[in-house]
Amino acid sequence: MPVPRRNPFRELAGGVADLGRGFAVWGTSPRLMLLGAIPAAIVGLLFAGLLGGLVALLPGITAGMTPFADTWSPALAEALRTLLDVAILLVSGLLLVLVFTAVVLTVGDPFYERISRAVEQRLGDAPNEVEEPVLAGVLRAAGEGAVLAGAGLLVALVAFLVGLIPVAGTALAVAAGLVLGGRLLVLELTGTPFAARGLALRDRLRAVRGSRMRVLGFGTAVAALFLLPFAPVVLMPAAVAGATVLARTLLERTPTAEG
Known part of the structure; x- marks a missing residue:
């Protein structure tokens, strides 16, 4: 069945609006959202320490990667090492965001299930919870x-390779990281509402392919906000709530995913 044509700008805006609806849950269920912020705060402190350590070690890392530049002119060597600094920071930031999301979703799974369930019930037609053996769930999540x-x-x-392109590399690497990383964040964040319906990663992939622009709007907005200091603590529960709204739209458009 062909994917219906949709206005790409409305779809982008719709993805961002889904995240906005997630933030709105802070106003309607502040205690529940605060519980969801606790795992993000704890894990966030650890990851902030890792990022701070990387920044402190970065000059030594880039110098060790480019010993051949010691014979170059100081200006040229500095330019090369600055380019590497930026590329490494971009890649590390992207990886930290993806890993941070996965770890927080795992650690705070009971809280995020409650947030997702509350959103489903508020929107109506909430799915019946699927009973999954603990071991099977762990193996599925690990896979x-x-x-x-x-x-x-x-x-x-x-993103690292793109970041090495002179002049335009940094901007292109940021764009690639936000777009591609944002898509992966959507796949991570929609795991709870899909699992509540007994659906696996392959179903998420199928649903995401059917609404690329809406996924792009939601994913890039989340990825960009995650890069702001302290934002992930407030953003994480909102992203889970917004991803639940997004997942319902994706499933409505991809009925075969539920079959």
């Missing part, structure tokens, strides 16, 4: 996590 982790490494490599 899906491994697939998404591999995809994240590939996206990071692409």
Whole structure:
């Protein structure tokens, strides 16, 4: 069945609006959202320390990667190492965002299930919860996590290589990271509402392909906000709530995913 033509600008705006509806849950269920912020705050402190350590070690890392530049003119060597600094920071930031999301979703799974369930009930026609054996759930989550982790490494490599392009490389790497990384974030964040319907990663992939521009709007907005200091703590529960809204739209457009 062919995918119906939709206005791409409305779809982009719709994806951003889905995230906005997630933020609105802070006003209607502040205690529930605050519970969802706790895992993000705890994990966020750890990742902030990792990022701070990387920044401190970065000059030594780039110098170790470019010993051949010691014979160059100081200006040229500095330019090369600055380019590498930026590329490494971009890649590291992207990887940290993807890994941070996966870890927080795992650690705070009970909280995020409650947030997603509350959104489903508020929107109506909430799915009946699917009973899944604990071991089966762990194995499924581990397998899906491994697939998404591999995809994240590939996206990071692409962003790193693009970042090495002179002049325009940094801007292109940021754009590639937001677009590709945002898509992976959507796949991670919609895991709860899809699992509530007994659906797996392959179903998410099928649904995402049917609404690329809406996914782009939501994913890039989340990815961009995740890069802001302290934003992930407030954003994480809102992103889960918004992803639940987005997932319902994706499933409405992809009925075969539920079959």
